[in-house]
Structures are given as structure tokens and as C-alpha cells.
Amino acid sequence: MVEHAGCPHLFVGKRPQRPHYCSYIQVERLLDTFPATLSSTEDRLFYSFCSSSVLWLHQQSSDLGAVHDALTSKPVQFNYAEACKRLRRCLAVANILSQQSLLARAIAHGGRNQAGLRVAAGATLPLLAQTSERMQAVASLLERRRKHKPDAGDELDLTMTMLIDCQQQFEARTRQVLQAFSSPEASLPLSDLVDAGALLESAQVTLRRHHPQALRRGATHDELLFITSHQVFEMWFPSVLALLDDAIDQLLSERPALTRVEATVRRVQAFYRLFCEMIQMPQAMSAADYLAFRSQLEGGSGLESVGFRALEITIGQRDPILLRNLLQMQLNTDELATRLARPSLSDAYLAQLHRAGVIADPTDLEQAAKAIARAIRPTGAPNPHGELMALGETMLELEQAMETWRRNHLSMVDRMIGYRQSLGVAGDDPQPMEAQGCPVHAGKKDGRPYLLQTLGYRRAFSYLWEARTRLREEDMRRWLGAPGTLPLPVQAVRPPRVPVVEKA
Numbered sequence: 436m437v438e439h440a441g442c443p444h445l446f447v448g449k450r451p452q453r454p455h456y457c458s459y460i461q462v463e464r465l466l467d468t469f470p471a472t473l474s475s476t477e478d479r480l481f482y483s484f485c486s487s488s489v490l491w492l493h494q495q496s497s498d499l500g501a502v503h504d505a506l507t508s509k510p511v512q513f514n515y516a517e518a519c520k521r522l523r524r525c526l527a528v529a530n531i532l533s534q535q536s537l538l539a540r541a542i543a544h545g546g547r548n549q550a551g552l553r554v555a556a557g558a559t560l561p562l563l564a565q566t567s568e569r570m571q572a573v574a575s576l577l578e579r580r581r582k583h584k585p586d587a588g589d590e591l592d593l594t595m596t597m598l599i600d601c602q603q604q605f606e607a608r609t610r611q612v613l614q615a616f617s618s619p620e621a622s623l624p625l626s627d628l629v630d631a632g633a634l635l636e637s638a639q640v641t642l643r644r645h646h647p648q649a650l651r652r653g654a655t656h657d658e659l660l661f662i663t664s665h666q667v668f669e670m671w672f673p674s675v676l677a678l679l680d681d682a683i684d685q686l687l688s689e690r691p692a693l694t695r696v697e698a699t700v701r702r703v704q705a706f707y708r709l710f711c712e713m714i715q716m717p718q719a720m721s722a723a724d725y726l727a728f729r730s731q732l733e734g735g736s737g738l739e740s741v742g743f744r745a746l747e748i749t750i751g752q753r754d755p756i757l758l759r760n761l762l763q764m765q766l767n768t769d770e771l772a773t774r775l776a777r778p779s780l781s782d783a784y785l786a787q788l789h790r791a792g793v794i795a796d797p798t799d800l801e802q803a804a805k806a807i808a809r810a811i812r813p814t815g816a817p818n819p820h821g822e823l824m825a826l827g828e829t830m831l832e833l834e835q836a837m838e839t840w841r842r843n844h845l846s847m848v849d850r851m852i853g854y855r856q857s858l859g860v861a862g863d864d865p866q867p868m869e870a871q872g873c874p875v876h877a878g879k880k881d882g883r884p885y886l887l888q889t890l891g892y893r894r895a896f897s898y899l900w901e902a903r904t905r906l907r908e909e910d911m912r913r914w915l916g917a918p919g920t921l922p923l924p925v926q927a928v929r930p931p932r933v934p935v936v937e938k939a
């Protein structure tokens with residue numbers, strides 16, 4: 436019997452029996468672990484930081500455990516290619532962990548709840564220490580094997596080099612966490628902050644159903660990687676959404692603190708950059724590894740992630756094709772409907788431009804583009820809308836990061852499944868859309884053309900992009916270098932040409 440555990444959404448689709456992403460990834464179970472006592476956005480971010488660290492460290496621990504078991508089994512069952520794959524994966528996780536902790540440190544410095552982060556960051560230290568010990572144990576085993584099997588020199592050297600890379604990355608990450616909080620002894624035990632058991636159980640529920648052999652020590656953990664790669668996103672989405680809500684509320688308030696809004700949007704952008712790294716994680720398994728369990732995925736696809744949709748809708752991505760797709764896929768949940776009815780970041784920015792007298796009509800995007808082009812051109816005098824324009828630049832950076840996520844996801848998908856037919860709800864559509872040069876199978880829409888279509892959505896901040904086109908070259912030339920304008924770009928200084936004296 437199919438278990439639709441803890442899923443509140445009604446994605447009926449064309450195959451009503453098919454459990455969707457929510458129950459496959461166990462999103463509801465994961466979100467339930469967010470403690471009700473988290474009151475501020477920063478607290479939520481710290482929780483996301485701790486819980487996603489727990490999930491990543493568990494993945495790393497499974498991979499190190501598999502290498503360790505292979506080295507200690509009798510007779511030794513050591514497959515170097517497999518060990519290198521797992522260590523490469525550990526290295527990729529270590530990179531993400533270090534990017535995460537840099538973000539956490541930035542929150543600690545910029546935030547009001549510094550004590551919160553100190554506690555949260557400190558709490559992950561015991562887990563980091565455990566992983567570090569595990570790496571050391573694997574290093575000792577490899578060293579021993581090197582002595583006893585000198586003929587396997589190259590392969591062992593390669594494995595060892597990779598392990599050393601992992602250890603170095605890992606130490607750097609631990610240092611960053613240590614720097615983020617000054618008094619380790621003041622930190623709470625992890626168990627007071629995060630119910631690691633409940634978090635890890637959410638992956639086990641699905642694995643027990645699909646791939647029970649993955650639960651055995653040393654067994655293949657590739658489906659665990661696939662699940663974890665999605666789960667960590669789901670642990671960040673609500674917190675990043677809370678950041679966005681803060682920025683929108685502030686922008687819609689009577690006297691918004693624009694520099695604060697700009698700093699908040701910059702943080703959202705930084706999280707999207709982290710997402711751009713995270714979306715490459717599934718590539719830490721091969722296309723063949725993925726294919727081995729793909730048919731067991733029951734159709735679940737990130738396409739159905741309500742958290743992801745909530746983020747893009749709240750930022751202002753409301754392309755009519757996206758909205759039509761949501762309806763077609765029956766992803767129009769109450770949560771999304773509420774968010775669609777509320778002003779997005781883009782709407783709030785336009786409202787503020789209107790209030791500041793930059794634009795006359797917040798719904799006329801063409802006029803907004805023209806007005807912004809006027810407002811960003813240098814005039815020789817201080818810009819009266821400087822803060823609003825700086826916020827616009829940060830919003831553009833955010834949209835660039837969103838687009839990078841999409842492109843990274845698409846190239847990862849190409850590498851993992853090529854042009855295979857979609858498993859997600861997109862594959863339920865009996866009306867194949869323009870195939871854009873890709874094969875369309877038996878009236879079904881492939882994931883790839885769908886993803887290509889999403890690259891063409893109208894941009895959330897289209898008027899900010901359009902303002903670039905509207906800038907007039909002659910206006911720029913006129914003010915180049917005038918007082919009060921930005922400094923000129925530094926020109927490369929060429930050394931004076933020394934005349935060549937012909938020898939007599």
C-alpha cells in the first residue's frame with residue numbers, strides 16, 4: 436500500500452494514486468521539526484542552519500561509514516572508484532557546509548540575536564567533531580593499507596589525496612563555526628535545539644518504503660543523497676521566505692528603513708547563491724547510480740515543491756505561464772493562493788517608488804522602466820533616490836542568482852537523465868508543448884522542454900532590467916567624471932614606450 440505520510444496538499448494530477456514530492460521528501464514531517472518557540476526570522480535562520488547541517492553531516496557520515504566498512508571488512512572489499520566517489524561527495528558537502536557557516540556568521544554579525552547564533556553554531560560542533568574523527572579513522576585505515584598493499588599505490592594515493600582535501604575543507608568549516616561564536620562552553624547541546632532523530636527519520640520513512648537495503652551499513656546510499664539534496668532545500672525555504680516577508684513588510688511600512696531592506700534582500704540573494712551550489716549535489720552520484728532507483732521515485736519531482744513556489748511568487752515571479760502551470764498541475768494550494776493575493780517584493784518596491792514620487796503609476800511597468808532609467812543616470816548632484824536605486828541593484832543581483840539556480844539545475848538534470856521522459860507532473864500533461872528541438876515521447880511532455888520554458892518566464896523585476904535599455908549614451912557621456920558621480924573605472928596604465936635604438 437502506498438503511504439502518503441503527512442501531506443496536506445491535494446495534487447490530484449492524472450495519476451491520483453501517485454504520491455507527490457511532499458510525501459516522497461516528507462516535507463510536512465520536516466517542517467514539523469521547526470520549534471514553535473522560534474519567534475524571530477534570525478531564530479528561524481539559525482534553526483535552518485542547524486537542521487540542514489544535521490542532514491548534510493548525516494550524509495557525510497553515511498559515506499565515510501561505507502568507506503570505513505569496506506576497508507575493515509574481511510576479506511577487504513575495497514573498490515577505489517566507489518571510495519573516491521564517496522569522498523568527492525564528502526568534499527562537496529564540506530564546501531556547502533563552509534558556505535552555510537559563512538552565511539550564518541554574517542547573520543550573527545548583522546543580526547540582533549547574536550546569542551542565538553552562538554548557541555546554534557556551537558551546537559553543531561560535537562557533530563563536526565564526530566565527522567572529523569571518522570575522517571581520521573578512514574585516513575589511518577588507508578595508511579595501513581598503503582603499507583600492506585604497495586602494488587595498489589596510485590589508487591590509494593588518489594583516495595588519500597581526496598581524503599586530505601576533505602579534511603582540510605572540514606577543518607576550515609569548523610574554524611568558521613568557532614569564529615561565529617566566541618564561547619563554546621555557553622552553547623546548548625544540539626538535542627536542545629534540533630530533534631536530529633525526527634529529522635533523520637524523515638528520510639528513513641521513504642527509504643524503508645523504496646530502498647530498504649540503503650539502510651544497511653555500508654550499503655548504497657545514493658537514494659539517501661537524492662532525498663537529502665531535496666530536504667536541505669526544504670529546511671531553508673521557510674526561513675528565506677521569512678526574510679522576504681520582513682523586507683516586504685518594511686517596504687510597505689509608513690517610513691521604511693531602505694538600507695535595512697537592502698541588507699535583507701542581499702541576504703536572500705546570498706541564500707540563493709548557496710542554493711546554486713546545493714543544486715549541483717545530485718551530481719555526486721553518477722547517471723547510472725541515479726537510474727538504478729529512479730523508477731522507485733513514484734513520480735515525486737522538485738517541480739511540486741510548495742516552498743520553492745512560495746519563494747518565487749513572493750519575490751514577484753508571476754509569469755502567466757507559471758500561473759497556468761500551477762493550475763494545470765493542481766499546485767494552487769491555500770498557502771500559494773494567499774501568497775499570490777499579497778504584494779510581492781516587486782509590488783512593494785514599485786509601491787515605494789510611487790510613494791517617493793519616482794513613478795506615477797505602480798502598475799505601469801513601461802513607465803517605471805523609463806523613470807528608473809532617469810533616476811539612475813548621473814546628474815552631477817547627489818541622487819535623491821540613491822537608497823531606492825541601490826535596493827534596485829540588489830534586487831537585480833537576486834534575480835541573477837535565481838536565474839543561475841535554474842541554469843545549474845537544468846545542466847545537472849541534463850547530466851543525470853539526458854532527454855528522458857519526465858517523472859513529475861509535467862509528464863502528466865497530454866498536450867506536448869513545443870519540444871524546442873528535444874524528442875517528445877508518446878504525447879507526454881518531457882521535463883527538459885518544460886525547464887527550458889521556465890528559463891523564458893518574464894522576469895520578476897522586468898522594469899529594472901528594461902531601465903538598462905532605456906539609458907541614453909549621450910546622458911552618460913555628459914556627466915562622466917563630473918563631481919558627485921561615481922569615479923571613473925580605472926584604466927589600465929600602459930608603461931611609456933621606450934624608443935628602440937638601432938645598434939649601429
Ligand code: HEM
Binds near residue numbers: 714860886
Ligand atoms: C537527480 C536529480 C534531479 C533530477 C533528475 C531532476 C529533474 C527535474 C525535472 C526533469 C524537472 C522538470 C519537471 C518534471 O518533469 O518533473 C525538474 C523540476 C524541478 N526540480 Fe528537479 N531534479 C533533480 C533534483 C532537484 C533538486 C535537488 C531540487 C531541489 C529542490 C529540484 C528542484 C526542482 C524544481 C523546483 C523544479 C521546478 C522548476 C520550475 O518549475 O521552475 N530538483 N527537476
